[in-house]
Amino acid sequence: MSSSDISGSNYGLAARSSTGNIAERTAVACLTAIAWYNALELIVLCFTTFKRYGGCYFWCLLISSISIIPFGLGYLLIIFDVYDSYFSVAMELIAWICMVTGQSLVLWSRLHLVVHSPTVLRWTLAMIIVDAIIFHIPASVLELGSHSNKADLFTPGFNIFERIQLIAFSVQEAILSMIYSWEAVRLLNLRPRGNYRGTLVQLLVVNLAMICMDAAIIGVQYSGLFDVHVTLKAFAYSVKLKLEYAILGKLVDATTQKFGSSGVSAPTDLSDFVDLSHNPNNQPPADSDSQARIWDDPENIALQQTRGSSKLSSDPRVSETATPDSNRSVLRS
CATH class of the missing domain: 1.20.1070 (Rhopdopsin 7-helix transmembrane proteins)
Structure with a gap:
């Protein structure tokens, strides 16, 4: 043929x-x-x-x-x-x-x-x-x-x-x-x-x-x-x-995208989010700039202060020996 x-x-x-x-x-x-x-x-x-x-x-x-x-x-x-x-x-x-x-x-x-x-x-x-x-x-x-x-x-x-x-x-x-x-x-x-x-x-x-x-x-x-x-x-x-x-x-x-109401979003560098097989948790890593923006947010600062105060109040060494005035001084420091 x-x-x-x-x-x-x-x-x-x-x-x-x-x-x-x-x-x-x-x-x-x-x-x-x-x-x-x-x-x-x-x-x-x-x-x-x-x-x-x-x-x-x-x-x-x-x-x-x-x-x-x-x-x-x-x-x-x-x-x-x-x-x-x-x-x-x-x-x-x-x-x-x-x-x-x-x-x-x-x-x-x-x-x-x-x-x-x-x-x-x-x-x-x-x-x-x-x-x-x-x-x-x-x-x-x-x-x-x-x-x-x-x-x-x-x-x-x-x-x-x-x-x-x-x-x-x-x-x-x-x-x-x-x-x-x-x-x-x-x-x-x-x-x-x-x-x-x-x-x-x-x-x-x-x-x-x-x-x-x-x-x-x-x-x-x-x-x-x-x-x-x-x-x-x-x-x-x-x-x-x-x-x-x-x-x-x-x-x-x-x-x-996170914090949709405040308009703050994560970085969009494609190298951080595509082909995540090298990341064992399969989560996109955030760079230092995005982390700084997140931690500078007023809501996150207030949240960290609340977590810090609750951690001190749950510590037995603080709750047994410290007075309320001393607790406030510790939190201020």
Whole structure:
């Protein structure tokens, strides 16, 4: 069976037309340029948003953002026949693995913000690892083979497996997004103060937009437009990562806000609240500035004075030997 016998096989690397279509080439160039712009902006945001450069969330977000650039570059070299070789294919394959699985790890890392079940976190991480092994390795072998001298042996398998792995990774990201949305909605509904309806709506819209982008990628891929499909994937993943910043900061504000009536809230450094697996109590640490604001609050000062007086009154050494006047002098000191 030749590659021409397979429906939609014109999107394979080996079966791609050498002349191409001007409209497709223009779309490829535009989508790649936008994806690169978003990637550069994401890299800058990673180093300016986070105060502490560490944790699974930060590194996965950074690696996924950087991978968009070589992913688009590798396919540009192939599509426009600039440097159609194994180097270009290997570059885009490595970037593809880091971009796709990195995006899933970003979604998994932010689950620590709303999910407190170790079982759910372990099973979702196991799903990401197993899917990476099952789908990345065969797809990479088939794509390298479809670009070799024996392309007729690998292209049919690559055309079929490309669709399978794309759907599998889309379902994986949809599962992570649904778990995140469900837990976030349940958590925000338990908040006793504040109106979080706007945050809930934005959260659901963002996750719905991510699912719609995956559906668009699948639709373009099944239409046989391989060149547009791969560049649309780079564009979609760059937008997904930007949407992380759009909603995550607001969710951190909502889930960590305290003293709603006085307007004092906890800090919103994402590095303190996302990927809390390093914290055994799974609680976001507060910095010195937030602690100072909390302890400078008049209500907290009065509460500490009350606790101090009750502690002294319960001490037998004070209650037996000290008079009321001496107790007041002790409290004043």
